[in-house]
Amino acid sequence: MGRQLMMEANDLAVRYPNGDIALHDVNFSIDSPSFTAIIGPNGSGKSTLVKTVLGLLKPAKGFVKLHGYDSVREKNRIRKIVRYVPQRDHIELNVPMKVKDIVLMGRLLKKPPPRFSTSKDRNAVIAALKQVDMDDLWERPFPELSGGQRQRVLVARALASDGSVLMLDEPLAGTDSHSQDLIVEALGTYHRENDVDIVMVTHDLNPIHSYVKDVLLMKNTVVGIGTPCDIMDLDMMKHVYGPTARIVEHSGHRYCITKDSGFDRHD
Amino acid sequence: MIDLLMLILDSPFLQRALVGAFLIAIVASSSGTFLVFRGLSFMTSGAAHAALGGAALGFYLQATGIAPWFDPVIGALLFAVLVSVVTGYAGESGIAEKMEVAVGVSFAFSMSFAVFLMYYIPSQDVLRIWAYLVGDILLLTDFDIISLAATTVILVFIMILFGKEFIYVSVDMEGSIAHGMNARAYHYLMLIISALAIALATKAVGAILVYAIMVAPAAASNEVLRSVRSVILAVFCIALLSELAGISLSFIIRVSPSAVAGVIASLSYIAGLYVKRARQHVGLDELEKELEKHQPSLTPSMPPSNHHHSH
Known part of the structure; x- marks a missing residue:
């Protein structure tokens, strides 16, 4: 039995809708099961990579595959196995949808119309909301929640859904430390207890460093790939975050201090 | 009460007006609500005015004998759907600003096109084109009711x-x-079916009233209410009540029922904003009270504790 690839890219190049090059010469492969963090500064093509994997953007060159499925030819297959959490500000707050309905969406989107919810669906929703400590607010309209609470609900939507790969785009952006801890803990536990891959785009490796198996360091191409230990390399950090990046050792931990994202702690 | 029932039974135009009001309230509570959710309320106006341009084309083609089979209603439906598709295309990426611009451009084009054609259309037909702008709910025909009812059933x-x-x-x-x-x-399905309903409603009661009834109640309810279902229900009630108020008032004083309905529907939005603001004030007051509750609990606790220490 050969190793199973979670994600692989070959000579991948992607353009932004305005024609600028977002990604070029992207080559990598990551084994399954994995908890992968995609890190890099603003505009480094992290979200673009995820959107390309989901078939939301088309490669200008090369290909990217998820569990062996090509992002263009087999995007329907990919969308069956993926549970996606978009960036929080991509969620329209003009609709007074309740928290439970947002989470239920994760399950019902995987069904064909008329997408009726069963008691199994509702139980999954409550279980997922409990994991991020939002079950008390399940009747609350989603737009009335704080930023961190909204992010927790979106993570719960992914946890409640079905599919072997969770893809989260900046799920920790703009969250308070309480929400951040809850989200990281919930994802870490979920990865440990279930046979799922998690791919997470993030600014800051610090909160998730102990859960992550593979790190993809991006700056419009793959600058580095490896374990969190491998990535904490001064030359690589300077290349990505600029000359101000520093690796600091303190009490047996290594920290990366960058202008872009504060610091990434690392054991 | 019996007098009123007799009056309704005796006057077919009143029956048609009531049925029309009911149907348009349904269109408002379904299409109107979803377009407001989608951030596309302006499309209602675009599709309604496009219907006017399409109708003008129909009258022109019939009057000149170029295409006698081209009924103005076909033109109205065609143009409204075209505007909705253009809007949908601009908004596929989900960017609301682009959709607003697309609607604005289509709106300007349809109206200019209609006015352009008016120079070549017999004057009695020009009046019928204006009816698409400021229609009268008391002048509905059987055809209006049947076509509107059929579209409403499909829409629902x-x-x-x-x-x-x-x-x-x-x-x-x-x-x-x-x-x-x-x-x-689904994005296109919703826009196209909404455009069809808007076009027929425009033929029935005029673009201006359609815009007022479709947008203001939905926007008002969305400001105040906290679930999708309650918004839909509230829009139906506000729309129906505005129209009924318009019809009733037109029997008592000399006013256009459409104008009254439009004014009441628009006022509902202002009322909605007012309620929302009042509610926010209440929210602040409660917060202040809560803070006050906490603060005294800190200050009075000081002297006893001091007292305790001195012993």
Whole structure:
């Protein structure tokens, strides 16, 4: 039995809708099961990579595959196995949808119309909301929640859904430390207890460093790939975050201090 | 009461007006609500005015004998659907600003086109074109009612069948696609069926009233209410009451029922904003009270504790 690839890219190049090059010469492969963090500064093509994997953007060159499925030819297959959490500000707050309905969406989107919810669906929703400590607010309209609470609900939507790969785009952006801890803990536990891959785009490796198996360091191409230990390399950090990046050792931990994202702690 | 019933039974135009008011309230509570959710309320206005341009084309083609079979209603439906598709195309990426611009441009084009054609249309038909702008609910024909009723039934059927999908497209287009839903198809389905209903409602009661009834109650309810279902229900009630108020008032004093209905519907939005603001004030007051509750609990506790220490 050969190793199973979670994600692989070959000579991948992607353009932004305005024609600028977002990604070029992207080559990598990551084994399954994995908890992968995609890190890099603003505009480094992290979200673009995820959107390309989901078939939301088309490669200008090369290909990217998820569990062996090509992002263009087999995007329907990919969308069956993926549970996606978009960036929080991509969620329209003009609709007074309740928290439970947002989470239920994760399950019902995987069904064909008329997408009726069963008691199994509702139980999954409550279980997922409990994991991020939002079950008390399940009747609350989603737009009335704080930023961190909204992010927790979106993570719960992914946890409640079905599919072997969770893809989260900046799920920790703009969250308070309480929400951040809850989200990281919930994802870490979920990865440990279930046979799922998690791919997470993030600014800051610090909160998730102990859960992550593979790190993809991006700056419009793959600058580095490896374990969190491998990535904490001064030359690589300077290349990505600029000359101000520093690796600091303190009490047996290594920290990366960058202008872009504060610091990434690392054991 | 019996007098009123007799009056309604005796006057077919009043019966048609009441049925029309009911149907338009349904269109408002389904299409209007979803377009407000989608951030596309302006499309109502675009489609309604496009219907006017399309109708003008129909009158022109009939009057000149170029295409006698081209009924103005066909033109109205065609133009309204065209505007909705252009809007939908501009907004596929989910960017509301682009959709607003697309609607604005189509709006300007249809109105200019209508006015352009008016120079070549017999004057009695020009009046019928203006009816698309400021219609009268008391002048509905049987054809208006039947076509509007048929579209409303289809609209309600589709909304019940795909309501979840329309909400998902409005809330999270990107996530819906990534989870395997054909969001683009639902996006266009909702816009096209709404455009058909808007065009027929425009023929019945005029673009200005359609815009007022379709947008203001939905926007008002969305400011105040906290669930999708309650918004839909409230829009139906506000729309129906505005229209009934317009019809009733037109029997007592000399006013246009459409104008009264439009004014009341528009005022509902202002009322909605007022309620929202009042509610926010109440929220602040409660917060202050809560803070006050906490603060005294700190200050009075000091002297006893001091007292305790001194012993």
